[in-house]
Amino acid sequence: MSAEPTSASAAAARPLTADVSSGQFALRLEGMSKSFGAIRANEDVTLRVRCGAIHGIVGENGAGKTTLMRIAYGFYQADAGRIFVDDSPVDLTSPRVALGSGIAMVHQHSLLVDSLTVTENILLATDQPILSFGPAQARIREIGQQFGLAVEPTRRVAQLSVAAKQRVEIVKALYFDARIVILDEPTAVLTPQEARGLFAHLRTFAEQGKTILIITHKLPEVMAVTTDVSVMRGGHMVYEAPTTDTTEEVIARAMVGRSVALRMERDRTAGHEAADLKTAPETVLEVRGLTVADDRDVVRLRSVDLDVRAGEIVGIAAVEGNGQSELVEAVTGLRRPVQGTIRVLGRDVTTSDPRRRREGGMRHIPEDRLRAGVNPTASVRENLVCGRHYRPPLAGRWLMRTQQMQRYAAGLMERFAIVAPDASTRVGALSGGNMQKVVIARELEEGARLIIAAQPTQGVDIGATEAIRNELSRMRDEGAAILLVSSELSEIVDLSDRVVVLFGGSVAGRLSGMEIQEEQLGLLMMGGGSGSGPIDA
Amino acid sequence: MLEARSWPLRNIGTALRGPLIAILLGFLAAAVLILLIGKDPLEAAGALWRGAFGTPNNMAGTLALATPLIFSALAFAVAFRGSMFNAGVEGQLIIGAFLSAYVGFTFDGLPAIVHLPLMLAAGALGGALWALLPAIWRVGLGANEIVTSLMMNFIAIALTDYLVLYPFRLPGQSGSAIRTESISPSADLPSLWPPYNVTVALPLGILCVVIAWYVLRRSVVGYEVRMVGSAPRFAKTAGIPPGRHMVGVMMVSGALAGLGGAAQVGGVFNAFVSPFATGLGFNGVLVALLVGNAPLGIPFAAVFIGALQSGAIGMELTTSISRYLVAALTATIIIFVSARQFSGRRLPWQTVARVRSRQPQVEAEVPADRRDT
Numbered sequence: 001m002s003a004e005p006t007s008a009s010a011a012a013a014r015p016l017t018a019d020v021s022s023g024q025f026a027l028r029l030e031g032m033s034k035s036f037g038a039i040r041a042n043e044d045v046t047l048r049v050r051c052g053a054i055h056g057i058v059g060e061n062g063a064g065k066t067t068l069m070r071i072a073y074g075f076y077q078a079d080a081g082r083i084f085v086d087d088s089p090v091d092l093t094s095p096r097v098a099l100g101s102g103i104a105m106v107h108q109h110s111l112l113v114d115s116l117t118v119t120e121n122i123l124l125a126t127d128q129p130i131l132s133f134g135p136a137q138a139r140i141r142e143i144g145q146q147f148g149l150a151v152e153p154t155r156r157v158a159q160l161s162v163a164a165k166q167r168v169e170i171v172k173a174l175y176f177d178a179r180i181v182i183l184d185e186p187t188a189v190l191t192p193q194e195a196r197g198l199f200a201h202l203r204t205f206a207e208q209g210k211t212i213l214i215i216t217h218k219l220p221e222v223m224a225v226t227t228d229v230s231v232m233r234g235g236h237m238v239y240e241a242p243t244t245d246t247t248e249e250v251i252a253r254a255m256v257g258r259s260v261a262l263r264m265e266r267d268r269t270a271g272h273e274a275a276d277l278k279t280a281p282e283t284v285l286e287v288r289g290l291t292v293a294d295d296r297d298v299v300r301l302r303s304v305d306l307d308v309r310a311g312e313i314v315g316i317a318a319v320e321g322n323g324q325s326e327l328v329e330a331v332t333g334l335r336r337p338v339q340g341t342i343r344v345l346g347r348d349v350t351t352s353d354p355r356r357r358r359e360g361g362m363r364h365i366p367e368d369r370l371r372a373g374v375n376p377t378a379s380v381r382e383n384l385v386c387g388r389h390y391r392p393p394l395a396g397r398w399l400m401r402t403q404q405m406q407r408y409a410a411g412l413m414e415r416f417a418i419v420a421p422d423a424s425t426r427v428g429a430l431s432g433g434n435m436q437k438v439v440i441a442r443e444l445e446e447g448a449r450l451i452i453a454a455q456p457t458q459g460v461d462i463g464a465t466e467a468i469r470n471e472l473s474r475m476r477d478e479g480a481a482i483l484l485v486s487s488e489l490s491e492i493v494d495l496s497d498r499v500v501v502l503f504g505g506s507v508a509g510r511l512s513g514m515e516i517q518e519e520q521l522g523l524l525m526m527g528g529g530s531g532s533g534p535i536d537a
Numbered sequence: 538m539l540e541a542r543s544w545p546l547r548n549i550g551t552a553l554r555g556p557l558i559a560i561l562l563g564f565l566a567a568a569v570l571i572l573l574i575g576k577d578p579l580e581a582a583g584a585l586w587r588g589a590f591g592t593p594n595n596m597a598g599t600l601a602l603a604t605p606l607i608f609s610a611l612a613f614a615v616a617f618r619g620s621m622f623n624a625g626v627e628g629q630l631i632i633g634a635f636l637s638a639y640v641g642f643t644f645d646g647l648p649a650i651v652h653l654p655l656m657l658a659a660g661a662l663g664g665a666l667w668a669l670l671p672a673i674w675r676v677g678l679g680a681n682e683i684v685t686s687l688m689m690n691f692i693a694i695a696l697t698d699y700l701v702l703y704p705f706r707l708p709g710q711s712g713s714a715i716r717t718e719s720i721s722p723s724a725d726l727p728s729l730w731p732p733y734n735v736t737v738a739l740p741l742g743i744l745c746v747v748i749a750w751y752v753l754r755r756s757v758v759g760y761e762v763r764m765v766g767s768a769p770r771f772a773k774t775a776g777i778p779p780g781r782h783m784v785g786v787m788m789v790s791g792a793l794a795g796l797g798g799a800a801q802v803g804g805v806f807n808a809f810v811s812p813f814a815t816g817l818g819f820n821g822v823l824v825a826l827l828v829g830n831a832p833l834g835i836p837f838a839a840v841f842i843g844a845l846q847s848g849a850i851g852m853e854l855t856t857s858i859s860r861y862l863v864a865a866l867t868a869t870i871i872i873f874v875s876a877r878q879f880s881g882r883r884l885p886w887q888t889v890a891r892v893r894s895r896q897p898q899v900e901a902e903v904p905a906d907r908r909d910t
Contacts (some may be wrong), residue, residue: 355778
């Protein structure tokens, strides 16, 4: 894998507008670079944050924004570049040092200790001896009043809602006199109402002289709450502007990048969608009114209708956490939906277990390869037979047929070019690409009518990616119905005949044929635009 | 370790290599301990050996001590392979023992050919039922089976104490050890080596070990149990129902523990005595840990632990070294063994497999447009 960015021209950050540079900077990151092995996560990135600003950092997964923020709060040390707080150079060697300089991080997932009280949690970060909780509690109440953050210092964290935990994290930052607070996708875990409450708090902080940095995927939030916005792509800072001077469309284009959008000349086989719509081949998967909740009973997918017909690939485009995982789990039988029906080839499978669905021709390439896709401690052979292991020819009534298993596994290894010393090799010893080929081989071999492929090429090298995409295309051409969930827009664009965009658990748009463009998808995925309306049920 | 090699002997060798070195290190540590108190380690080792194997009587004692350990260790190992941590082997063994004793003294006059299997079956049934509750709680309610099965031990002890003290009390007893009436001779497990307590339970235990090994390795159910045990989400995704297998392995585990209890009743005590199984269940866990829960290693490890216990008594009689030294030795060995198992790290003596460089954590952060170039 080469780390050379395709968009080298985008290397230099755009100079700041006069409006922005006129203010005083609370935080300046000048020319930050950070590599992990061959991967350059940040390259010569410059970020200037005005005092009292609410500064949004946006970008796709892997654009480098998390790395940049980790540098800013001292978790990572940059390979090159200088950091200034209030125009004085600082050396942020650890999060504690950063906190000493007034920079605090509020993580997406609460890092609080559930069994301790709010006060105890906040004092965990102190290096002062604790003589009594009284003064700290008084201080926490005072901060709460000053900034309008309702937090009861004596409550146990376990009893708090997710939003309240987040408030505690923010209070914690304020308790240690942080002047610059970084929030990593703070609304990802919140309901829309809670998110609005958070935005109100953020505005209060800014008015009181605090500076906020907020990482987000969601363009409406950027427009709603930020004063400035910076866009990262491929490890570079590609765009900066005061929010009032820009639009969702401009930001979306900056995030996706023109060079990527132009690369879409694909063999969108003329025959496919046209033929599909006319002759209307068999509907293999039919999802109606599907509502799914996560483990905490929070509804993650709301009344989604979806069809996948034989011989087509339907892409699900969504930013992580917008309901696509729950959709996959419900369709494959790993999660019982709250409402709605799932039919496969006309048969209602809403309550069937995964084995019944598999026997009906459903196959699943799971997102979490290491835990759900393969059993890393078992051999290649044992992994390849799973799902067929209990039926002839691989097994009799009670016993497995070792020789048949070996022959079957060896056949698949050859056909799918799985590189391993032999079928007895532990799957955990294989490369990521070969591991995924084991999954693909197991799932696509024989009898697949409906394939649910979740992030099929994530973390897989180029060669294997190519092989996997070809295999999916071939299955489609042979008449399988494929539901493809991917956070890689290029994959969705290249493979899908139709695309359904999910945002916040609902269908944000449906595109087909030549409408499938990264820019449009990106905009819909961020909750922007209105889409082109439903094209088909 | 998950998939056995082509033949059993090689499998045993693989399973025992790690533990053997841990044992060696344990003995070295014990030798240092003995030197520190100014005694002769070689003399102690000799006394230990003679106590374990020196006379037919001692050798029989070793085997008699090893027999219930085979059952309790196999019980733990089977559950463990199916992702269940059965901390309640002791309680299941006790309940099984009581039920088998009840069958043993109640159905007087049955022919041995009927009575013996019936008694053993009662033991297995009692253990299985006692293990069923924590399994159901785990699968149905998500209650941690380690805690619930451990707590069930205390209930088992208290319940059988009550039963022996009141409903099934044998009149005219006093003192700390209380027993039910004796089982009828037809339920008495035949000795293989009269007059010693080495009964048919020993080959029965070994048979169970071989069956467990074969079932785990070759059968469809065994395959599914191993998949559930080593990768539960993988199993579920592939259509193997984890809950059913969790309950299944716990019941088999409990049944094996109960068989161990029945073997003690039919082979050693000829009655249910209270207190019954002081540590048989927990020592079984030690045996299983020693061989990394590989069934075929269990008989060897059981004989080893049995020999240590039997030898300790002899050592204390003939030297001035306390038998508790053996407890320290056992503990040291377990520490050496489990250091490997629980840290997941390989210790120097283990085969150095190919060192796979781990992907850097930022893999997920690689931008899409870079991955394609």
